[in-house]
Amino acid sequence: MPPLNLDMLDDDPKQAEKAAEKFGEKPYDGPMNAIYNVPVDVQVVLGRTSMLVAQLLKLGRGAVLELERKVDEPVEVLVNHRLVARGEVVIVEDHRLGVTLTEIVRTELEID
Known part of the structure; x- marks a missing residue:
């Protein structure tokens, strides 16, 4: 997996989904989704x-x-x-x- 580019992260609430899609991973879904978006x-x-x-x-x-x-x-x-x-x-x-x-x-x- 390539190194995480911290420059691409911002305050967008969907940033975890965007990052996951960029690296070809399935975005997190379900009741724990809010936890994965905590910086x-x-x-x-x-x-x-x-x-x-x-x-x-x-x-x-x-x-x-x-x-x-x-x-x-x-x-x-x-x-x-x-x-x-x-x-x-x-x-x-x-x-x-x-x-x-x-x-x-x-x-x-x-x-x-």
């Missing part, structure tokens, strides 16, 4: 670091921030700030970055 925030975390404000203010062009993650460690995929998967960074068409999922993180369902 979520997806983030890929390459790494983290901590520093003092004074150190942050000294940063300039060309500064390198050392992250708490090694090169061969998987990146984290967060959905609405919750860890859902881990993966590897890959280069896709037009020299863009993507993530190949290597592990789905299973957690207990919490209802707030």
